[in-house]
């Protein structure tokens with residue numbers, strides 16, 4: 001993980017990654033953000049390029065292209081999206097969700113060392129102070145403070161979701177059926193992609209049971225695959241199929257996340273029957 005780390009205030013450390021980039025480590029959760037490659041590389045590979053954010057924002061009609069940035073943290077994903085959106089003329093809204101902005105405040109104090117924040121400090125300070133900022137002439141950025149599940153109803157329906165809380169083991173509430181279902185309901189009939197860094201079978205089961213179509217996501221860093229979900233099956237290049245379903249049945253860790261916690265175990269007969277009946281696996 002890190003070669004060296006600088007002890008920080010408020011439970012965070014600044015660490016060096018193998019890639020040479022620097023990132024932030026949360027002591028409470030014992031997790032380093034973007035540990036595989038670094039903040040801007042992982043954000044670009046996993047969320048921006050995989051979701052074709054620039055092309056889709058450019059082609060989007062009927063109002064702003066809405067991105068949900070779930071778990072703003074030290075803003076690696078949001079700022080990498082802003083870098084990519086500089087050349088886009090179409091209107092974009094970024095809605096960031098964050099339960100505790102201490103990590104962003106810590107990162108801002110170390111903006112120079114982190115590198116990827118360069119030039120965006122005034123927008124970040126405004127976002128923290130006022131809850132809304134205009135980092136680019138065509139981009140409006142809003143911060144929703146508090147628990148994502150209670151806040152997501154205050155944001156317009158998304159076309160893209162960067163789902164980036166802490167890991168399912170440390171932050172199970174954010175990977176729950178209730179959370180994924182609420183986001184899916186907010187999308188309704190719209191076209192939306194959701195990307196995240198895990199390849200966990202249990203998370204994929206949870207997303208599927210929450211109403212998302214689920215596929216194999218791109219490799220990034222030392223992960224050979226990740227997960228992408230979509231509101232419609234034909235938005236996915238590599239949907240999970242019947243082979244995956246067989247692996248779910250055999251897995252000892254495929255039960256969905258419910259009620260904000262996770263009890264590892266095999267999938268129940270009822271959940272497997274519901275999964276198998278989904279149109280994706282028909």
Ligand SMILES: C[S@@+](CC[C@H](N)C(=O)[O-])C[C@H]1O[C@@H](n2cnc3c(N)ncnc32)[C@H](O)[C@@H]1O
Pocket residue numbers: 033039043070071072073074075076077078097098099100103146147148149164165166171173174
């Ligand atoms: C891995 S960090 C996010 C990294 C960030 N996306 C980036 O690109 O730099 C996870 C963040 O999710 C936030 N978070 C965890 N649970 C949350 C919840 N229930 N609602 C909103 N934010 C939450 C944490 O406070 C933390 O800042």
